[in-house]
Amino acid sequence: MPSTAPLTPPSAPGLEARSESSPAGSDPERALLRHLVDAVSDPLLFTGPEGKILMANARARELLVASEGASEGRRRAVELNQQLFHTALVSAATGGASPVRRRDLSLLDPMEGTDLLFELDCTPVQEPGSPPGRVCVLRNVTDLGRATRALGESYRRLRASEQEARSERLRLDLVLDSVADPIILTDPSGGTVLMNDPAERLFAASHDSGEATRRRAHTNDAHLSSFLSHLLSPGGMRRWRGELTLVEPSTGAPLPMEAVATQVLSDQGEPTSIVTLLHDRTEAREKARLLEQLTTASNELEAKVHTATAELAEQNEKLRRQALQLEQASAAKSQFLANMSHEFRTPLNAILGYTSMLLQGVNGEMTPQQKRNLGRIDSNGRHLLQVINEILDITRIEAGRMPLNETDFMLPELIQEVMAEMDPIIARTKLAVSTSLEPELPELHSDRQKVKQIVLNLLSNALKFTHEGSVQVIAAYELATSTVTISVKDTGIGIAPEHQEKIFEDFQQVDSSPTRAYGGTGLGLSICRRLAAMMGGRVTVQSGLSQGSNFTLHLPRRMRRP
Numbered sequence: 001m002p003s004t005a006p007l008t009p010p011s012a013p014g015l016e017a018r019s020e021s022s023p024a025g026s027d028p029e030r031a032l033l034r035h036l037v038d039a040v041s042d043p044l045l046f047t048g049p050e051g052k053i054l055m056a057n058a059r060a061r062e063l064l065v066a067s068e069g070a071s072e073g074r075r076r077a078v079e080l081n082q083q084l085f086h087t088a089l090v091s092a093a094t095g096g097a098s099p100v101r102r103r104d105l106s107l108l109d110p111m112e113g114t115d116l117l118f119e120l121d122c123t124p125v126q127e128p129g130s131p132p133g134r135v136c137v138l139r140n141v142t143d144l145g146r147a148t149r150a151l152g153e154s155y156r157r158l159r160a161s162e163q164e165a166r167s168e169r170l171r172l173d174l175v176l177d178s179v180a181d182p183i184i185l186t187d188p189s190g191g192t193v194l195m196n197d198p199a200e201r202l203f204a205a206s207h208d209s210g211e212a213t214r215r216r217a218h219t220n221d222a223h224l225s226s227f228l229s230h231l232l233s234p235g236g237m238r239r240w241r242g243e244l245t246l247v248e249p250s251t252g253a254p255l256p257m258e259a260v261a262t263q264v265l266s267d268q269g270e271p272t273s274i275v276t277l278l279h280d281r282t283e284a285r286e287k288a289r290l291l292e293q294l295t296t297a298s299n300e301l302e303a304k305v306h307t308a309t310a311e312l313a314e315q316n317e318k319l320r321r322q323a324l325q326l327e328q329a330s331a332a333k334s335q336f337l338a339n340m341s342h343e344f345r346t347p348l349n350a351i352l353g354y355t356s357m358l359l360q361g362v363n364g365e366m367t368p369q370q371k372r373n374l375g376r377i378d379s380n381g382r383h384l385l386q387v388i389n390e391i392l393d394i395t396r397i398e399a400g401r402m403p404l405n406e407t408d409f410m411l412p413e414l415i416q417e418v419m420a421e422m423d424p425i426i427a428r429t430k431l432a433v434s435t436s437l438e439p440e441l442p443e444l445h446s447d448r449q450k451v452k453q454i455v456l457n458l459l460s461n462a463l464k465f466t467h468e469g470s471v472q473v474i475a476a477y478e479l480a481t482s483t484v485t486i487s488v489k490d491t492g493i494g495i496a497p498e499h500q501e502k503i504f505e506d507f508q509q510v511d512s513s514p515t516r517a518y519g520g521t522g523l524g525l526s527i528c529r530r531l532a533a534m535m536g537g538r539v540t541v542q543s544g545l546s547q548g549s550n551f552t553l554h555l556p557r558r559m560r561r562p
């Protein structure tokens, strides 16, 4: 058994050992007491009024008194322990007489070098005739401290996982409630564990809802249970998909549902729950019905289009045949007209020839009356000849039998000739007729006869439809486009915009009434436009009612066959 030893460490400040002047044997009771105190495994100390250690049991000495020959490390540990112990005492109770209860004190184990935690418990004692002191007990709570810390850590972890589980559950609830389709979680015996709002509306009518609503929800629940029986029965399926016909609890409207139930297994493969997902097929069925209707309508439409296309093809064929017949008829007509015109012209020329001879007095002098009558025959004959010539031209052009004779010629000479030919007619008017020719007009390569015919026609129209004012023939050349323009500009009756295109068609006149004031066939401009086109040119008009007209022939300097 260890014996108490005097506390006389050379380097421990405040330590003072009670003298061992009287050995243990001299006071058997005291020796027994020392043995008893040494046998206590916790450190026991007796301190003086200043906190000096006066007595210590074996364990206290291990911690607070360095034995002779102790290593340097242990000696240092003991010194540190002394200081810590002293500080704890001083800071706990200065004056020495007050008790110190349960104060934590950390010391170093000088043998092991590990940290030790003690609970310091000091009780003041006062023996008669002795100075006051304190009995201090240091209870080793190192393991208790560790255990407390471990417990605290476990508790903290528990709280954290509890928190985590709660948030997980919240998240799950949010997810479930944000899904529009009903979701039900049941335990392996079929008891409902969880359902989202849409599922609740179907299967769990609240108490305040009507009797009918509750009954329908109950019926829905029964349907669901019978659906789940496929998974609940021993050796049942792990996953089951099928159709469920439920009803809307509040209205009783049928709800065709597609349902999928899946068993959730534990790590050991044991069923822990069943998740059932329902999906309302009403919309899908409606879409399918509409699609079917649409397909039927589309097929019908396709059939109609097919029939219509066939009819159209038949019509087209008919039209094509008719067009061919018309073309042939038109060609025959043109041929007929060409022949007839020729047949007309020959006798008419003879009539005009003989009339001219008679007018010149070849068969003797005639009375003025006879002359007037013959003059009428002559002018009507000439008019008829002009009509016949125009018809002949049109038919020739249409039949593609109008020949083109290309030559090089100068425009001023041509215009001179036109003016000369029209001179008798000009003379009968009171109009100021003039020409304006650009000095640098180039030589033209085209059909001179046809150019002349067009200018004659335009000028004769201008003279016909102008009662006062002027008629001007203007020729110019546009270098950039190599185009010659011959314009016939008058101050006559003009043409309204709505008639300006029509007058270029065959037999079209602005005034086509039987009482019209101006003669003519309505063929002149049509011929002009066609002849111009044959030479790569065109005829345009600028006019307005009562604002005069300006007809222009545009011709490429060198003729271009279309």
Ligand code: ADP
Residues within 6 Å of the ligand: 461, 462, 463, 465, 490, 492, 493, 494, 495, 503, 508, 509, 510, 511, 519, 520, 521, 522, 523, 524, 525, 526, 549
């Ligand atoms: P026609 O002169 O034989 O009737 P045209 O084809 O030459 O046939 O002319 C067609 C119509 O265009 C004329 O009837 C007339 O109404 C109109 N027209 C032609 N030139 C002029 C013009 N210079 N001023 C007014 N109207 C005109």
